[in-house]
Amino acid sequence: MPLTVLLVDDEPLVRAxxxxxxxxxxxxxxxxxxxxxxxxxxxxxxxxxDVVAMDVRMPLLDGIEATRAVLRTVDRPPKILVVTTFENDEYVYGALRAGADGFLLKRARPAEIVHAVRLVAAGDSLLFPAAVRRLAAxxxxxxxxxxxxxxxLTEREGEVLRRMARGLSxxxxxxxxxxxxxxxxxHVSAVLAKLGARDRTQAVIAAYESGFVTPS
Structure with missing residues (x-):
């Protein structure tokens, strides 16, 4: 079965x-x-x-609210990959905080785009750039x-969370x-349960916002 993707962007050229x-x-x-x-x-x-590639800035309903709507109303929701122009955009952080699973720049190379979709679909690693980590902190x-x-968290769970925050699989x-x-x-499952996090992204945001992990 192929990995299926829905493209959401107000620019036809970007979608194409x-x-x-x-x-x-x-x-x-x-x-x-x-x-x-x-x-x-x-x-x-x-x-x-399986994956929604979601522009973060759109005229009627932006990627943040669209992400919230999907996670709130859809059973077994897809993974959501935020696609945007600027990596330090607070909208990106807002979308990740709302439940998006990863982040991709529109100027990314083709190989990076493919890798991002596959990585988000797999769900065992993060696309969480340094600029967004600083915003979370x-x-x-x-x-x-x-x-x-x-x-x-136990000592070992803390060690796992720190490595999750570095984006390790x-x-x-x-x-x-x-x-x-x-x-x-x-250990990852235990960390998510204890933090009440939907996925790795939410756990890592909690780690940065709490100061448990600081941007390097």
């Missing part, structure tokens, strides 16, 4: 470029397009894509620090800590 890059891959299929976030929920329900709150303290974390991949998966 992404479609050309992705459909050149034998294992990826673009199943639909939308010019605004307002069309996303109906299309996701109809097409059931700047938005840190005492509430975030308190929430992470209450999570009472489960296999890379396992190699770094000299443990099995299944052990890492168990």
């Amino acid at each position: 470029g992404l479609r050309a890059v992705l459909e050149a891959q034998p294992d990826i299929e673009v199943v639909g397009e939308a010019a605004d976030g307002a069309a996303v929920v109906p299309l996701v329900r109809e097409l059931r894509p 700047e938005y840190g709150t005492s509430a975030a620090r308190t929430a992470l303290e209450r999570a009472a 489960n296999a890379e974390i396992a190699a770094d800590l000299v443990v099995g991949t299944e052990t890492v998966k168990s």
Whole structure:
């Protein structure tokens, strides 16, 4: 089964470029397009894509609100990859905080676009650039620090979270800590449960906002 993608961007040329890059891959299929976030929920329900490549700035409904709508109203929602022009855009951080799973610059090379879609679909690593990490740290709150303290992560869970924040995959974390991949998966699941996080991105945002991890 191919990996299916829905493209959402108000610029036809951007959609055409992404479609050309992705459909050149034998294992990826673009199943639909939308010019605004307002069309996303109906299309996701109809097409059931694995990944939504979502522009963050659109005229009617932006990528932040569209992301929230998908996660709030769709059963088994797809992964959401934020696509934007500027990596230090606060809209990008807002979309990630709302539940998007990764981040891609519109000027990315074709190989980077394909890699980003596959990485987000797999769900065991992060696309979380340094600029957005700094934004997360700047938005840190005492509430975030308190929430992470209450999570009472074990020492090993903390080690895993720090490596998640660096964008390491489960296999890379396992190699770094000299443990099995299944052990890492168990620790990741425990971290997400304790933090009340939907996915790795939400856990890493909590780590930066709380000051548990600081941008290097």
